[in-house]
Amino acid sequence: MAKKMPETPMLDQLESGPWPSFVTNLKRLAQTDDKQYADRMKDLLGQLEYSYKNIKGYWKGGTVGVRGYGGGVIPRFSEVADKFPLSAEFHTLRIMPSPGYHYSTEALRKLCDVWEEHGTGLIALHGQSGDIMMQGCSTEQVQKAFDALNEYGFDMGGAGPCLRSSQSCVGAARCEFSCYDEGRALRTIINNQIDDLHRPSLPYKFKFKFSGCPNDCADAIHRSDGAVIGTWKDDIRVNQQEFKKYVSERGRKDIIDNIVTRCPTHAMSLHDDDTIEVDNKSCVRCMHCINVLPKALRPGKVRGCAILLGGKHTLQIGDLMGIPVVPFMRLETDEDYEKLKEFASRIVEFFAENALEHERFGEMLERIGLANVVEGLGLEVDPNMVVNPRSNPYVRMDDWDDQAAKWNQRKVVAAE
Amino acid sequence: MAEARQPIESGVPDPFPWMHPALRKNYGMWKYHDRPRTGVLHHVAESGDEVWTVKAGTCRQLDVFTIRKLCDIADEYCSGFIRFTTRSNAEFMVTDEKKVAPLIERLKKDGFPVGGTGASISQLAHTQGWLHCDIPGTDASGVVKAVMDSLYDDFVNERFPAKVKINTLCCEINCGGHGDIDINVQHTKPPVINHDLVHKICERPTVIARCPVAAIRPAVVNGLPSLEVDEKKCMCCGACYPPCPPMQINDPVNTKIAIWIGGKNSNARSKPTFHKLVISGLPNNPPRWPEVSAAVKKILEAYRKDGRPYERVGEWVERIGWARFFALTKLPFTRHHIDDWRWARGTWNTSAHLRF
Numbered sequence: 001m002a003k004k005m006p007e008t009p010m011l012d013q014l015e016s017g018p019w020p021s022f023v024t025n026l027k028r029l030a031q032t033d034d035k036q037y038a039d040r041m042k043d044l045l046g047q048l049e050y051s052y053k054n055i056k057g058y059w060k061g062g063t064v065g066v067r068g069y070g071g072g073v074i075p076r077f078s079e080v081a082d083k084f085p086l087s088a089e090f091h092t093l094r095i096m097p098s099p100g101y102h103y104s105t106e107a108l109r110k111l112c113d114v115w116e117e118h119g120t121g122l123i124a125l126h127g128q129s130g131d132i133m134m135q136g137c138s139t140e141q142v143q144k145a146f147d148a149l150n151e152y153g154f155d156m157g158g159a160g161p162c163l164r165s166s167q168s169c170v171g172a173a174r175c176e177f178s179c180y181d182e183g184r185a186l187r188t189i190i191n192n193q194i195d196d197l198h199r200p201s202l203p204y205k206f207k208f209k210f211s212g213c214p215n216d217c218a219d220a221i222h223r224s225d226g227a228v229i230g231t232w233k234d235d236i237r238v239n240q241q242e243f244k245k246y247v248s249e250r251g252r253k254d255i256i257d258n259i260v261t262r263c264p265t266h267a268m269s270l271h272d273d274d275t276i277e278v279d280n281k282s283c284v285r286c287m288h289c290i291n292v293l294p295k296a297l298r299p300g301k302v303r304g305c306a307i308l309l310g311g312k313h314t315l316q317i318g319d320l321m322g323i324p325v326v327p328f329m330r331l332e333t334d335e336d337y338e339k340l341k342e343f344a345s346r347i348v349e350f351f352a353e354n355a356l357e358h359e360r361f362g363e364m365l366e367r368i369g370l371a372n373v374v375e376g377l378g379l380e381v382d383p384n385m386v387v388n389p390r391s392n393p394y395v396r397m398d399d400w401d402d403q404a405a406k407w408n409q410r411k412v413v414a415a416e
Numbered sequence: 417m418a419e420a421r422q423p424i425e426s427g428v429p430d431p432f433p434w435m436h437p438a439l440r441k442n443y444g445m446w447k448y449h450d451r452p453r454t455g456v457l458h459h460v461a462e463s464g465d466e467v468w469t470v471k472a473g474t475c476r477q478l479d480v481f482t483i484r485k486l487c488d489i490a491d492e493y494c495s496g497f498i499r500f501t502t503r504s505n506a507e508f509m510v511t512d513e514k515k516v517a518p519l520i521e522r523l524k525k526d527g528f529p530v531g532g533t534g535a536s537i538s539q540l541a542h543t544q545g546w547l548h549c550d551i552p553g554t555d556a557s558g559v560v561k562a563v564m565d566s567l568y569d570d571f572v573n574e575r576f577p578a579k580v581k582i583n584t585l586c587c588e589i590n591c592g593g594h595g596d597i598d599i600n601v602q603h604t605k606p607p608v609i610n611h612d613l614v615h616k617i618c619e620r621p622t623v624i625a626r627c628p629v630a631a632i633r634p635a636v637v638n639g640l641p642s643l644e645v646d647e648k649k650c651m652c653c654g655a656c657y658p659p660c661p662p663m664q665i666n667d668p669v670n671t672k673i674a675i676w677i678g679g680k681n682s683n684a685r686s687k688p689t690f691h692k693l694v695i696s697g698l699p700n701n702p703p704r705w706p707e708v709s710a711a712v713k714k715i716l717e718a719y720r721k722d723g724r725p726y727e728r729v730g731e732w733v734e735r736i737g738w739a740r741f742f743a744l745t746k747l748p749f750t751r752h753h754i755d756d757w758r759w760a761r762g763t764w765n766t767s768a769h770l771r772f
Contacts, residue, residue, distance in 0.1 A: 010703040014558055017565030020527055022477040022557045029479045051546035051555065052702040055668035059550045060661060068423040076548060092548060098431035101500040105487035107434055108498065112480035121480040125500050128543055128591045135477075135548060147421055155426045166428070167502060173431070173439045174459055174467065174509070176446035183431050191427035198425065214683035218502060221688050222681050223593050258725050262685050288684045292726070294448040315589040315655055316628050318757055319690050358626065 002033040003086075006046035010053060029121045037120040037136070043084035044120070044136065050080060064091050064139050066146045070199040072156035073142055089138045090120075094131035094157030095149055099168040099183035099210070101126065110152050118145035130167035130209075131157040155194075161358075162200035163348060166190050168210035169217035171230075176294060177287065178212035179230025179303040180331035186210045188337050189228075189344040196348060203355035206348055213299065214287045220311070220322070225361040226347055227308040227322040228340075233330075234300035235280040236290065243296035247274040259289050304330040305340075309347065309373070310362030320362035325374055327384040343377075350377055380410060436497040436509040438467045454574050455530035456516060468516050469507050472528035473539050473564070473571060476504040477547065477557055485526055493519045503539040503581075505532050531572040537580040537716075539571070540564060540599075543591040551658050552586035553601035553671040559584050559705050563599070566709040570716070577723030577732065580716065583679075588653050594679025594691040596729035597715060599708055602674035602696050606650040607663035611637040618643070618660035626655050673698040675711050678730030689730050693753055694745075718744045737771040 005027075014023045026048070030041035051057055064075035074092040081088035095111075097103075111132065115121055120136030127133040132154075137145055146156065157165035166189075169175070171182035189208055196202060209220035212230040220227035247255050252274070260268045267282040268289065276296075290297045307329065308322030326343070330336050347361075354376070355364040365373050374381055383389075432440055442461035449459040457469040474482070486506055490498040493515050499507045506528065508519060520530050532538045540563060545555035563582070570576065584599040585592030592598065614620070620643055624632045631649035635642050643663070645656075654665035665671075675698070679691030694715070698707045715729075722744060723732040733741045742749045755763045 013703045014561050017561070018529065018568040019561055019564035019571075020473060020475040020482075020529070021561060022475040023561075025475060025477060025479040025482055028481055048547060048555075052558070055554075055671070055700055055702065056666055057546045057549060057552040059548060061550050066423065067420055068425075074548075076550065090548070096428050097500075098429045098434055100431050100435075101502075102431045102434040102436070102439075103498050103500075104434045105490050105496045105498065108483055108487050112483050116480055122477065123480070123483060124477050124544075125474070125483070125504060126476075126502075128541065130502075146423070150424050150426075153426060153429055155428070156423070169502075170499065170507075172444040172446075173435055173499075174446065174469070176448055176459070178444060178446070181444060187428045187430070194425055194427045197427075198423075216681045216683060216688070219593055219681040221683075222690075262726060264685055284683075286683045286685055288726070291684055294450075298448075313590060313592065314653075316626065318759070319594065321688055321690075358622075 003039040003042050005030060006042055006049060008045055008049040011045065011049050026122065032121070035116060035121065037116070040086045040090075040136065040138075041120055041122070043087040044090065047078060047080060047084040047087055050083065059090070064142055066143050066156065068198075069156055070201075071158060071160040071162055072198065073137075074159055075139075087136070090135070091137045091139065091142060093119075093134040093137060093142065093145060093149070094127065094129060094159055094165060095134055095154045096157045096165050097126060097130070097132050099166075099186040100170050100173050102173065107152075111149070111154075114145060114148045114152075118148065129157065129159075129165055131165045156198060158197040158200075158205075160200035161202050161204045162198075162206070163190070163193050163196040163202065164205050164207045165197070166208045166210065167218050169212050171210070171212035175212060177215065177230075177290065177299060179232055179299055180212065180305050182210040182212050182228075182230070184337060185228055185305070185331065185340060188341050192341050193345060193348060202348070202352050204358050204360055206351055206361060208344065214285055215291065221308055222311045222319070222321055223313070224311050224322070225309065225351075226344065227311055228305045229308060230303065231285050231306050231328065232300035232303045233328055234302040236278050236283060236300060237298040238276060238278060239296050239298075240275045243276050243293065244274045246293050246296055259292060262288055264288075302330070303332070304328055304336070307343070310360075310365045312360045312362045316358075317363050317366060320366070322362075323365070323370060324384055325370075325377065325379055327382055346377060380406075434497065436467075436499075437495060438465055438511050439509065441465065442467075451534050451574075452516075454536060454572060455520070455533055457533060465511070466513070467509050467511055468513060469509050470516060470519050470523065470530060471501070471532050472506045472508065472523045472530050473532060474504055474506055474528065475557075475561065476539075476542065486528075489519070489522055489526065493522070501538075503532075503541050505539050529568065529572055534574040535576045535578050535580075536572070536574045537567050537570045537576070537582065541581070541583045541593060541595070543584065543586045545586045549586055550661075551590075551654070551666075553588075553603065553654075553666050554586050554673065554700050554705075555702060556584040556586050558703055559599055559708060562704040562706070563709050563712055566713060567716070576716070576720055578726050578728045580719075580729065582712070589655055590658075594676075594681070594689070596677065596679065597712055598676040598679060598691050599712070600674050600676060601700070602672045603652040603654050603665050603667070603670065604672055604697075605667060605670040606645050606647045606652055607654070607656055607665045608667070609643065609645070610662040610664070611640060611642040613662035614642040614660065615640050617662055623656050623660040623663070626659055628653060628655060632656060668700070671700050672696060673700055673705070673708055675708070675715070677715060678733055680728050680730050682728075685726070686728075686731050686734065691730075694741075695747060696752065714745055714747075739771045
């Protein structure tokens, strides 16, 4: 006889209301009595209700993995297994999706089939790490589940002190703002360093994220150690006919209030004939005007990315945003992507050599200083890296002439 | 014995075989887009090809039956392709405008709300919570469900000054991000230490090094090596709890919920910003956390009334000032709003720019 559904009076209250309910999803799995996972999901629901009642979590970590890899499985053992024995082991497999989260229904159905056979049928699309979260595996089934997914073409994501799974915006696949091939950049960097992802041996985690333009839909600047954010170097492309059309549709007041005066560097000027003038030398490529008037204004044609290092969440010294150590890198040719790949390896190598244990890149940057990191990475200092130059004299500057000569030399080379 | 199977280290999969054919064909060659209605994006390629995308909310924690239902819809309307956003919305692409309305009807009928575009609220980004995490103070899934129920009309309609992104976090320090509004755990008491277990489970130097304020030191308690916390220094962040589970930071009463606002990752108009504290001390109140939904709603109503077009929440407050924000929302401003962590001085007003 099938095991009885647990009483879940608290969780039941999360089934009402218009938004889709995760509790309904969990219950449906628990009630599919002809499947191997139904009874495990009943105990899982029991434990979750117990958490809701006691306002406390009951999972602890451990060590579970697959042959050949050092990470990627998040082990979970229940602390209340005496009450809920069937969900005593409830591990997650982090599986890497494609950049931009594209799926054929065949691939999605494959995930479902594997998870019905080896797991619980519970999948999160997607975790905060960017992975497909295959949740609820027993220790014994982990290898079999991974083998089935791996044979189909999926690979394990990262967990622990390693290069982590990555994320990108939809980008070139469906966005006119895309300034480089995000999917290609992501796969080039991550797959080149896949050993660092599967076998944790870095001081701490390192995340790359990829956004095609400064709108940063992948939240890269704050949520990754290495943010690759699309931008362009030449002028915004203006279609004056389309611009005039926008003015006639939206009215001049709207264009002045919501486009011209919202430009952060006052780089726009509306002419009396309703055409627009952009002061491209002052433009910071924020995207606002392009976002609002996409038919009239477009990113330039000399496209590529900025690379910002050091973003992270609170632990340990506080939240940090990335800093553009590479203000612009052209991304068009095979050689450009090769350069990006090499630079990404250099970043991770520098991190491995210089960070302390459990120190994120941004914290290391704070400890050893931006100028030192920039030079350590073989880059040159650039005014785009600062809001303003230093405002205190606490610095030893007896090599001023040499440093100034470096800058002047660069200007000469650039002019040639 | 059969040889052990070695993994095929294939890495991140190629997106192209799984990409809608119209997206594949026009990859990197899109011209412009507009939004014909809430929940629908219309993209036009240089080639003249057009794609309509219908965006639908999901609950992120999905059973295989729901995923297969999404697949059935994608098979019927979208040539068997689907994609997801970073906020767990499902996106359905069609090349025939006539399919848009029936697709929306079908999604609604199957229980997937259509919206989340433009000046609406997108699905809340959320962490794992009691369902799976080893250190959670709360259950993000439950908070998200309750808050999305209360903001449902703002998902299916574009009626804020600008887009609104909300995140929830189940602890103070690890996952999650900075959005227009963030719903975070805030612990208010130091960890409760089980001295019988510390020497068995915890690597003590690691735990000591993990504390952001150096409040943990080695100690011998009941003859056993353990750790003690200087409770005057401790700011109750819970950083010691992951490396040392016997230092329990979660507490049914003293683990509270705090609300932070004004975070933004986009560079549009203003630079990206971190969120700022506005409310703390809300009870951790499952199953529906009504105090949290009420607080979020209160802030969003003030923003809706007072924000100007395209102003994100943080930009709105930047314009009107914090004094006016606290007046409009009738929320208390306390000494805890004044930062005392490193870089705090940059958050203090060092001018005579004052608002009354």
